[in-house]
Amino acid sequence: MAMSALPDLDSLKLLVDVGELGSLGRAARAAGIAQPSASKRIVQLERGLGVPLIERTPRGSTLTSEGKMVAGWAAQVLAAAEELMRAVQAVRHREAVHLRVVSSMTVAEYLVPRWLGELQNREPEVQVGLDVINSADVAARVLAGEVELGFVEGPGLPDGLAGRVVGTDRLVVVVAPGHPWARRRTVLRAPELAATPLVVREPGSGTRETLDVAFRGLHRAGPRLELGSNSAVKGAAQAGVAPAVLSGYAVESDVATGRLVEVPLAGVNLVRNLRAVWRRGRPLTGPAATLLSIASRP
Amino acid sequence: MAMSALPDLDSLKLLVDVGELGSLGRAARAAGIAQPSASKRIVQLERGLGVPLIERTPRGSTLTSEGKMVAGWAAQVLAAAEELMRAVQAVRHREAVHLRVVSSMTVAEYLVPRWLGELQNREPEVQVGLDVINSADVAARVLAGEVELGFVEGPGLPDGLAGRVVGTDRLVVVVAPGHPWARRRTVLRAPELAATPLVVREPGSGTRETLDVAFRGLHRAGPRLELGSNSAVKGAAQAGVAPAVLSGYAVESDVATGRLVEVPLAGVNLVRNLRAVWRRGRPLTGPAATLLSIASRP
DNA sequence: GCGCACTCATAGCCACAGGCTATGACCTCA
DNA sequence: TGAGGTCATAGCCTGTGGCTATGAGTGCGC
Numbered sequence: 001m002a003m004s005a006l007p008d009l010d011s012l013k014l015l016v017d018v019g020e021l022g023s024l025g026r027a028a029r030a031a032g033i034a035q036p037s038a039s040k041r042i043v044q045l046e047r048g049l050g051v052p053l054i055e056r057t058p059r060g061s062t063l064t065s066e067g068k069m070v071a072g073w074a075a076q077v078l079a080a081a082e083e084l085m086r087a088v089q090a091v092r093h094r095e096a097v098h099l100r101v102v103s104s105m106t107v108a109e110y111l112v113p114r115w116l117g118e119l120q121n122r123e124p125e126v127q128v129g130l131d132v133i134n135s136a137d138v139a140a141r142v143l144a145g146e147v148e149l150g151f152v153e154g155p156g157l158p159d160g161l162a163g164r165v166v167g168t169d170r171l172v173v174v175v176a177p178g179h180p181w182a183r184r185r186t187v188l189r190a191p192e193l194a195a196t197p198l199v200v201r202e203p204g205s206g207t208r209e210t211l212d213v214a215f216r217g218l219h220r221a222g223p224r225l226e227l228g229s230n231s232a233v234k235g236a237a238q239a240g241v242a243p244a245v246l247s248g249y250a251v252e253s254d255v256a257t258g259r260l261v262e263v264p265l266a267g268v269n270l271v272r273n274l275r276a277v278w279r280r281g282r283p284l285t286g287p288a289a290t291l292l293s294i295a296s297r298p
Numbered sequence: 299m300a301m302s303a304l305p306d307l308d309s310l311k312l313l314v315d316v317g318e319l320g321s322l323g324r325a326a327r328a329a330g331i332a333q334p335s336a337s338k339r340i341v342q343l344e345r346g347l348g349v350p351l352i353e354r355t356p357r358g359s360t361l362t363s364e365g366k367m368v369a370g371w372a373a374q375v376l377a378a379a380e381e382l383m384r385a386v387q388a389v390r391h392r393e394a395v396h397l398r399v400v401s402s403m404t405v406a407e408y409l410v411p412r413w414l415g416e417l418q419n420r421e422p423e424v425q426v427g428l429d430v431i432n433s434a435d436v437a438a439r440v441l442a443g444e445v446e447l448g449f450v451e452g453p454g455l456p457d458g459l460a461g462r463v464v465g466t467d468r469l470v471v472v473v474a475p476g477h478p479w480a481r482r483r484t485v486l487r488a489p490e491l492a493a494t495p496l497v498v499r500e501p502g503s504g505t506r507e508t509l510d511v512a513f514r515g516l517h518r519a520g521p522r523l524e525l526g527s528n529s530a531v532k533g534a535a536q537a538g539v540a541p542a543v544l545s546g547y548a549v550e551s552d553v554a555t556g557r558l559v560e561v562p563l564a565g566v567n568l569v570r571n572l573r574a575v576w577r578r579g580r581p582l583t584g585p586a587a588t589l590l591s592i593a594s595r596p
Numbered sequence: 597g598c599g600c601a602c603t604c605a606t607a608g609c610c611a612c613a614g615g616c617t618a619t620g621a622c623c624t625c626a
Numbered sequence: 627t628g629a630g631g632t633c634a635t636a637g638c639c640t641g642t643g644g645c646t647a648t649g650a651g652t653g654c655g656c
Contacts, residue, residue, distance in 0.1 A: 006307040006308060006311065006376075006379055006383070007307070007379065007382065007383070008306075008307070009304040009305070009306070009307060010304055013304065016529060019527065019529060019530060019533075020529065020530060020533035023602090023603070023604090024603080024604065025602085025603070025604080033643090033644070033645090034644075034645060034646080035603095035604075035605095036604085036605075036606080036607095036644090036645080036646085036647095037643065037644055037645075039604065039605065039606095040605095040642095040643070040644090041643080043605090044642090044643090049386050049390070050386075050390045051386060051389060051390055056603085056604060056605085057603075057604090057651095057652085058602080058603050058604075058650090058651050058652040058653075059602065059603055059652065059653070060602090060603065060604095061603085061604075063527070065430065065431070066389055066430075068403075068430075068526065068527040068529075068530075069385070069389060069403075069406060069407065069430045070382070070385075070386060070389075071527065071529050072403070072406075072407040072527065072528060072529055073378075073381065073382040073385055073386075073407060073411065074382060075529050075532075076378050076381070076382075076407075076551070077375065077378040077379045077382055078304075079378075079551045079552075080371075080374050080375040080377075080378045081304055081305065081375045083371065083374070083551075084305065084368070084371040084372060084374075084375055085304070085305070087367070087368075087371055088347050088348075088349060088368060088371075091349060091364055091367060091368075092347070092348045092349055105366075105367075105370070108367060108370075109367065109370040109371060109374075113371065114551075114554040117554070117556060118554065118556035121475065121556035121557070122556065132363060132364075132366075132367045133363070177419065228366065229317065229361065229366040229369065229370065230370060231314060231317055231318065231366075231369050231370055231373050232317055232318060232366075234373075235317075235318035253374070253377040253381075253412075254377075256412040256415070256416070258415060258416035258419035258420065259419070321631090321632070321633090322632080322633065323631085323632070323633080331614090331615070331616090332615075332616060332617080333632095333633075333634095334615090334616080334617085334618095334633085334634075334635080334636095335614065335615055335616075337633065337634065337635095338613095338614070338615090338634095339614080341634095342613090342614090354632085354633060354634090355623085355632075355633090356621095356622050356623040356624075356631080356632045356633075357623070357624070357631070357632055358631090358632065358633095359632085359633080
């Protein structure tokens with residue numbers, strides 16, 4: 001199924017702005033371009049999607065009903081894109097940073113950008129730096145005092161660190177839609193899973209740790225493939241290499257859209273806590289404290 | 299805060315592909331472009347974000363640790379964009395459609411695209427048409443037999459319709475961060491909210507119905523502004539026009555990033571069910587039945 | 597009733613982004 | 627040592643997307 005050309009984010013933003021500002025011209029000014037350029041872009045977007053999006057009148061433009069829908073979906077795409085940009089900002093500059101945070105992959109990808117966004121919102125003057133590394137290394141860096149605050153997933157809390165749970169995650173087993181397990185009629189049980197070669201994250205990652213702890217004492221097959229990022233693992237699973245075990249956050253949308261199928265699993269607890277950690281005896285101050293309070297909130 | 303230019307979705311897709319395929323050339327072929335073009339794009343992306351993304355070696359390219367992170371975030375953006383495209387596909391063609399579905403706004407924006415995606419995945423030959431209209435009109439169209447299946451939010455289930463709950467949603471009160479309510483120390487109670495002019499959706503919408511039912515019997519102020527889409531209401535609230543009442547789905551990401559602040563509310567139940575509805579006595583068949591089973595699953 | 601102020605669309609121009617092919621440098625393995 | 631893979635560079639060309647200038651339509655107020 002060919003994926004009919006992705007839309008252009010600037011045009012989507014423009015569409016959303018037209019909806020909110022009520023006129024093409026105003027939206028153009030908001031985007032810093034001239035009115036005719038905006039007009040052309042919208043026409044192009046309409047042609048590309050094959051749907052009329054805005055209702056032009058001599059005193060402004062409003063979204064058609066299709067336009068409202070597209071704008072709604074577009075807003076979600078844009079929110080995700082802005083999250084990406086925020087996270088990249090935090091990752092980029094290694095100097096002139098007032099708050100340095102380290103985080104393991106899963107928390108970083110799915111939760112930290114939002115927290116950083118809100119921190120930025122509350123204290124715009126704070127420059128945040130974010131490093132994404134393994135859970136094991138996060139603990140080491142925090143212990144060494146190189147960073148004030150870290151986020152980790154996984155079962156244990158190393159000595160010398162204080163922590164607070166800021167969320168939970170559940171590991172799930174997923175397979176490609178064509179895999180036999182996608183249609184199995186019996187529930188998968190831990191021993192069978194443990195004895196199956198899997199696509200998994202690398203040792204030292206929080207995901208892998210959790211899995212290893214859960215399988216302790218069972219007869220285990222070696223991994224079929226070890227990969228260093230959630231999306232690589234997902235890709236391999238989708239390609240049918242083998243079943244994969246991954247964070248529920250990571251596969252949520254793939255399962256929802258049927259690109260991957262979740263295999264129900266019984267008899268083993270793969271829920272794990274996501275924790276903020278800092279050095280015991282060194283209470284957080286300033287922006288680090290603010291970030292912790294943001295993260296712990298809901 | 300200027301929003302440092304949105305990234306280009308094709309380049310992001312390319313980056314993700316490099317991560318999954320292990321080489322620039324293969325990713326280029328997957329994208330249907332020549333290898334040098336892909337190379338240039340990635341360089342540009344790296345320049346744009348200010349972060350090195352891939353590690354070039356003579357036998358392939360792998361993502362740097364920053365690259366893995368960016369790819370993870372990019373995958374989320376792409377998933378949202380694909381959801382948009384799927385939804386637009388379903389909205390577009392009004393002819394040659396095998397299954398026609400109507401849905402009210404909130405369900406359509408936040409849940410229906412995923413269900414359609416999975417339906418498409420299971421039964422690729424089915425052409426799906428989606429109309430997004432008010433809850434009230436959904437009921438009318440389903441009753442009239444114009445469409446087999448509809449999705450509505452809101453309290454009541456009209457006579458003549460059968461339905462099944464496929465999810466729940468909670469209305470929330472949100473204000474701009476600068477609004478006095480963002481810092482109020484006392485919990486907001488229903489009578490005060492009812493007596494406040496609000497930004498709300500138009501009459502006939504599921505959101506509005508739910509609100510009106512919840513406020514029945516209270517002294518009410520007229521709305522400050524009535525708008526026809528969730529994003530318009532959000533925009534007005536963000537601009538500080540007045541507090542808004544909206545679906546929790548709609549404001550989730552805005553609240554998480556601090557663009558809007560949720561005001562805790564006591565003494566009134568604003569949880570509502572999202573229902574699939576069809577004509578009583580006419581059981582669903584074919585693709586409509588499949589879609590219902592997809593929607594009811596988790 | 598006639599401009600004025602606002603909408604959006606069209607036309608024509610220009611620059612550059614992003615595609616292509618051709619080629620070269622580098623590494624690995626048979 | 628050559629074959630087969632990697633990626634980068636160079637040079638070319640097209641089309642996209644920006645701009646200004648202008649026209650056409652609507653409503654408002656003098």
